[in-house]
Amino acid sequence: MTLTFATALWGGFAIVVALVGIYLFRTRSQPRTVGSLLLWAEQRRPSEGGRWLQQPQMPLLLALEILIVVLVALAAASPRGVAPGQALPLLVILDDSFSMRAGEPDSPRAQAIRAVEAELAAHPGYQVRLIVAGGRAEFLGETCRAVAQLRALWPLWKCGSPAGDLDLGVALARETREHSARLLVITDRAPADPPADGRLQWWAFGRPLDNLAIVNGGRTMFGAKDRFFVEIANLSSQPVRVAGRAETPVGRDFSLDIGAFDTRREVFDLESATAPVRVRLPADALPIDNEMILVAPQQRQVKTAVRLGGGPLHQLTERALEATGLVMAATGPAELLVRTTSEAPPAPGQWVWEFAAASDAEPFLGPFAIDRTSPLAEGLSLGGVVWGAPASGTLRGVPVLLLANTPLVTEERLAQGARRFQARYDPRQSNFHNTPNWPILFWNLVRWRQSLLPGPAQPNLRLGMEARLQAVPGVPDLRVRTPEGETVPVRSNGEVAVFLPTGPGLHTVENGPATSTFAVNCLARGESDLTRGASGRWGDWTRSEAFRQESLDLGWAFLLPGALLLGLHLFLISVAGAGGPRV
Amino acid sequence: MGEAERTFLREGEVAGAPYLLGVPNQLQRGLSGTRVGRGVGSSLEFLDHREYQPGDDIRHINWQALARNDRLSIKLFREEISPHADVLFDASVSMALPGTQKGRATVGLAALLAKAADNAGFTCVPWRIGAGCERVRNGHLPPSSWEGITLDHPGDAGSALARLPPTLRPHGLRILVSDLLWEADPGSILRLLAHQAAAVLVVQVLALDELQPPFQGNVCLIDSETGREEEVFLDQAALARYRAHLARHQDHWLLACRKVGATLVTIVAERLVEGWKPTPIVERQFLSAV
Numbered sequence: 001m002t003l004t005f006a007t008a009l010w011g012g013f014a015i016v017v018a019l020v021g022i023y024l025f026r027t028r029s030q031p032r033t034v035g036s037l038l039l040w041a042e043q044r045r046p047s048e049g050g051r052w053l054q055q056p057q058m059p060l061l062l063a064l065e066i067l068i069v070v071l072v073a074l075a076a077a078s079p080r081g082v083a084p085g086q087a088l089p090l091l092v093i094l095d096d097s098f099s100m101r102a103g104e105p106d107s108p109r110a111q112a113i114r115a116v117e118a119e120l121a122a123h124p125g126y127q128v129r130l131i132v133a134g135g136r137a138e139f140l141g142e143t144c145r146a147v148a149q150l151r152a153l154w155p156l157w158k159c160g161s162p163a164g165d166l167d168l169g170v171a172l173a174r175e176t177r178e179h180s181a182r183l184l185v186i187t188d189r190a191p192a193d194p195p196a197d198g199r200l201q202w203w204a205f206g207r208p209l210d211n212l213a214i215v216n217g218g219r220t221m222f223g224a225k226d227r228f229f230v231e232i233a234n235l236s237s238q239p240v241r242v243a244g245r246a247e248t249p250v251g252r253d254f255s256l257d258i259g260a261f262d263t264r265r266e267v268f269d270l271e272s273a274t275a276p277v278r279v280r281l282p283a284d285a286l287p288i289d290n291e292m293i294l295v296a297p298q299q300r301q302v303k304t305a306v307r308l309g310g311g312p313l314h315q316l317t318e319r320a321l322e323a324t325g326l327v328m329a330a331t332g333p334a335e336l337l338v339r340t341t342s343e344a345p346p347a348p349g350q351w352v353w354e355f356a357a358a359s360d361a362e363p364f365l366g367p368f369a370i371d372r373t374s375p376l377a378e379g380l381s382l383g384g385v386v387w388g389a390p391a392s393g394t395l396r397g398v399p400v401l402l403l404a405n406t407p408l409v410t411e412e413r414l415a416q417g418a419r420r421f422q423a424r425y426d427p428r429q430s431n432f433h434n435t436p437n438w439p440i441l442f443w444n445l446v447r448w449r450q451s452l453l454p455g456p457a458q459p460n461l462r463l464g465m466e467a468r469l470q471a472v473p474g475v476p477d478l479r480v481r482t483p484e485g486e487t488v489p490v491r492s493n494g495e496v497a498v499f500l501p502t503g504p505g506l507h508t509v510e511n512g513p514a515t516s517t518f519a520v521n522c523l524a525r526g527e528s529d530l531t532r533g534a535s536g537r538w539g540d541w542t543r544s545e546a547f548r549q550e551s552l553d554l555g556w557a558f559l560l561p562g563a564l565l566l567g568l569h570l571f572l573i574s575v576a577g578a579g580g581p582r583v
Numbered sequence: 584m585g586e587a588e589r590t591f592l593r594e595g596e597v598a599g600a601p602y603l604l605g606v607p608n609q610l611q612r613g614l615s616g617t618r619v620g621r622g623v624g625s626s627l628e629f630l631d632h633r634e635y636q637p638g639d640d641i642r643h644i645n646w647q648a649l650a651r652n653d654r655l656s657i658k659l660f661r662e663e664i665s666p667h668a669d670v671l672f673d674a675s676v677s678m679a680l681p682g683t684q685k686g687r688a689t690v691g692l693a694a695l696l697a698k699a700a701d702n703a704g705f706t707c708v709p710w711r712i713g714a715g716c717e718r719v720r721n722g723h724l725p726p727s728s729w730e731g732i733t734l735d736h737p738g739d740a741g742s743a744l745a746r747l748p749p750t751l752r753p754h755g756l757r758i759l760v761s762d763l764l765w766e767a768d769p770g771s772i773l774r775l776l777a778h779q780a781a782a783v784l785v786v787q788v789l790a791l792d793e794l795q796p797p798f799q800g801n802v803c804l805i806d807s808e809t810g811r812e813e814e815v816f817l818d819q820a821a822l823a824r825y826r827a828h829l830a831r832h833q834d835h836w837l838l839a840c841r842k843v844g845a846t847l848v849t850i851v852a853e854r855l856v857e858g859w860k861p862t863p864i865v866e867r868q869f870l871s872a873v
Contacts, residue, residue, distance in 0.1 A: 029803040029814055035677035035685075035793060036739070036764035037806045037813055039828040 002542040002551070004078035012073020016066050023062050064569045071562035079558070080542065080551040082125065088182065088550065090126045091173040092116060094157050095187035096134035097164035098463075099206070099527045102286045108188035108205035108533070109159050115203060116186065117147045133169030134161030135464045139176075160288075160503045162464040162524035170200065180550060182541050190534040198544030206533025210236030212281050213289035213528030215263060217521060219277070219460060221297055226270035228294050230279045234258035235529045247278040263525075276506060276519060289528045293506050293519040295459040302449050303330035307339040313355060313425070316433045320442035326450055336449045341422065348416035349473025351449050353423065356395065361388040361426035369402040374411065375448045376400050376421075379440045388429025395422040417452070417473045417495040421445070452495070455516035456509060462523045467499045467507070475512035482507060588732055591687045595694025596726040598859030600873075602699035604668055606756055606782040607868030631659045666781075667752045668700040671710040671744075672732075673761030676807045679734040683790035685762070686734050688852035692760055692786065694726030695861060699870055701725075705756070712740040712761070715747025737808050741767035744775065753779040758869075760786045762793070763832070769839040776845065783845035784869050785836070791853045794829070796822055 003009065034040065082088065100109040120126050130140040130153055141153040166185055173183050183199055185191075188206025195202055216231035234240050239259045246252045246268055256264045268277075281290040304327040308314035317338050321327045327336070337346070338353045346352040368382040377400060389408055397412030397420065412420040427433055451457060457468040469478055471492035478490045478497050483505025490497045501507060501520040509516045522528075542551075635644060635655035643657040672678075672693040679686030693709060700707040709719040709729060713736040720730040736743070740761050751757060757776045763769070763785070776783045796817070804813045815821065833849065840847040848863040855861065864870045 027801050029801040030798060031803045031805060032798055033681050033805045033807050035680050035762055035790075035807055037804060037809075037811060038764050038766055039825055039832060040804050040813060040815060041828070 008076035071558045075555040075558040079554040093169035095164035096161040100159040111205040112186040137169040137172040195539035201539035209285040209530040215525040219294040229267040233263045301328040304336040305334035346418040363429040388426035389424040456518040469497045479510045591690035595691030599695035599698025602870040603703040604699040667755035668705040673740040684852040685790040716749035739765035741765040758784045773843045777843035787849040
């Protein structure tokens with residue numbers, strides 16, 4: 001039962017106090033000294049009131065009046081209740097950020113589970129749907145009508161996201177159910193603005209805690225040298241000395257003095273590329289951000305082959321490719337093949353750059369049009385460039401570089417990751433190859449190709465980022481082995497697959513014969529900062545219009561007995577006034 | 584004794600100056616004295632002749648008349664008496680009821696009667712009824728000189744009179760000033776007072792609040808003498824019952840007074856002290872103007 005206007009109870013309480021006060025002052029005995037009690041014999045003792053120190057008496061009329069006032073006040077408070085069997089849709093938006101695991105085993109997550117189960121047990125009519133709000137919001141399981149059903153879903157609430165987008169979860173909840181559904185937000189922080197619409201309740205179970213966290217890290221290769229860094233934040237109000245350990249091949253301990261709410265960076269140099277390194281901090285309230293794994297970035301070489309017949313264009317191309325430092329001569333199938341125009345299709349996953357024959361080429365100063373969205377065009381500047389090419393004609397694919405309406409360079413995407421680039425270029429009537437644009441063009445081409453080689457695009461990811469996995473041509477199915485030992489099948493579209501890690505750690509990707517690894521780390525200073533944790537409950541479902549519609553007004557249950565008691569009261573007064581027994 | 588009582592005595596003494604105490608409708612009696620009585624006595628003042636009857640004092644035979652008409656006759660002379668009054672006043676706490684003029688009226692009325700007695704040539708003995716009956720110190724002096732008349736006895740006058748009665752002079756006028764609010768049988772008290780008395784006057788002094796209680800509702804009644812408390816609820820019906828009880832109590836005393844030939848008057852204290860006019864006593868002819 002819920003009181004819509006609870007302030008009416010205060011009014012009733014004030015009336016009762018006034019009533020009792022009036023009773024006390026009206027019925028209090030006045031001391032009177034008389035010459036003798038001889039003549040006062042046979043007088044009736046008072047049935048109500050008395051002196052202050054006498055044992056309190058409760059006359060029937062006063063008891064009735066108090067009861068009537070209480071009942072009327074309860075009726076005025078507009079009590080409303082929901083029938084036990086009435087269905088109440090309840091959408092629970094769960095904060096999936098990893099700060100919900102702080103302070104385990106009595107973490108905000110554990111407290112929230114107990115609270116939600118208690119709420120469901122107290123109101124059997126609830127139809128609960130869970131929405132997990134991490135970086136994105138999604139429903140969790142089916143509608144639950146019993147605690148047992150909820151318990152089957154709790155393990156899926158992992159609290160491994162670097163951020164909990166509760167607004168997104170609330171928006172999803174508001175859009176997917178009817179307006180009468182109650183919304184319950186479960187988190188560990190207070191709302192920025194207390195909910196006021198009467199449909200939303202906000203339950204927070206956090207508490208302010210100190211925490212040491214790794215908030216940033218990276219690993220790069222400088223030639224043969226390997227270097228990585230780590231940033232550690234002291235998310236507390238007291239300066240601390242941190243003793244950590246970097247698990248490199250030789251193992252390195254480090255110690256840092258970090259001020260309150262300050263961040264320190266430590267850089268480590270390794271003589272050569274090694275296996276993944278781990279950095280560990282001492283245990284604290286939130287273990288998930290105390291460890292970081294960094295995988296060495298792979299310096300993958302693009303296997304290239306140039307088949308241009310040994311002319312000047314051949315030499316120009318080979319020099320440009322070698323200048324990138326990212327290529328190696330292909331001994332087998334080339335990953336990037338530069339050739340003259342041919343009808344032979346590229347092999348699966350192979351990129352082919354074709355120079356078209358330009359027998360009737362003419363030099364042009366422009367006008368040039370460049371598709372700046374193409375990675376090929378990055379950094380190109382054609383001012384002052386003379387491009388020798390036929391004045392008309394077409395090429396396959398999408399134009400990347402045009403001379404007026406005549407395509408000069410095109411890109412054509414083929415099946416199974418193959419691509420074909422066609423260019424019309426006559427070096428004899430051009431100066432393009434004598435400008436910095438020539439090596440830039442081939443740098444762009446090689447870098448692009450390198451980025452789409454099989455394996456993960458980035459070796460080290462932050463939790464919440466998608467892992468982009470390039471598939472081996474012809475092998476679209478991948479398998480990702482998570483740090484927990486679980487193997488997740490991932491299917492690519494023939495070229496690339498996307499995998500969203502749910503937790504930190506070292507992930508292994510198996511794609512046919514190729515195996516690669518990538519690391520995922522919790523690097524989210526906002527979630528690691530536990531000093532803003534708060535607990536409490538905000539919002540009131542009973543203030544919504546929906547509650548008024550779905551609940552029953554129980555005021556009559558108090559008003560009716562009140563009216564009956566009032567009638568009894570009037571009857572007793574009339575009897576007493578007529579000389580009957582004094583009550 | 585407080586200054587208040589002294590003031591009351593002075594007021595009563597002044598108020599009694601214009602009055603003479605007397606016994607209505609009967610011969611004034613008393614021991615031989617200096618005042619001429621209404622009866623036949625042995626004074627030198629000739630009153631009448633009458634036929635000799637056996638037993639008459641032969642010293643009063645009128646020998647000259649015997650010589651003239653050969654009949655025995657005797658001379659009658661007016662008697663000379665010494666009238667006396669005993670004024671007994673109730674000194675219980677109830678006579679000094681707080682918030683009323685009852686104490687002032689009681690003390691003043693005793694002084695008034697004593698002064699009127701003195702005016703009428705009475706010898707007067709004031710008695711204070713406390714734990715027992717005791718003569719008032721300096722009672723032979725004018726009332727304003729009396730001592731020890733404080734109304735502070737925590738008991739009723741009826742039991743005090745029964746316990747330690749006064750030694751009253753025969754043939755005197757006995758006056759009792761009290762509120763008569765006790766449970767003892769008034770007959771025994773009145774018989775004690777009326778024994779060999781010329782007359783008995785019972786003056787009931789009540790406060791106006793005792794006649795017409797001004798309070799209603801829940802009242803804690805406190806007995807001024809015993810301190811006993813009684814919680815009562817007073818409404819019009821209860822007050823009517825109280826007044827009926829009072830009337831019945833007065834009737835009981837009136838009947839007892841009639842049996843012994845005593846006279847009962849009731850005086851309202853507040854009305855008495857307004858002008859010190861003891862009208863009920865005057866109407867009963869126990870007091871008369873000088």
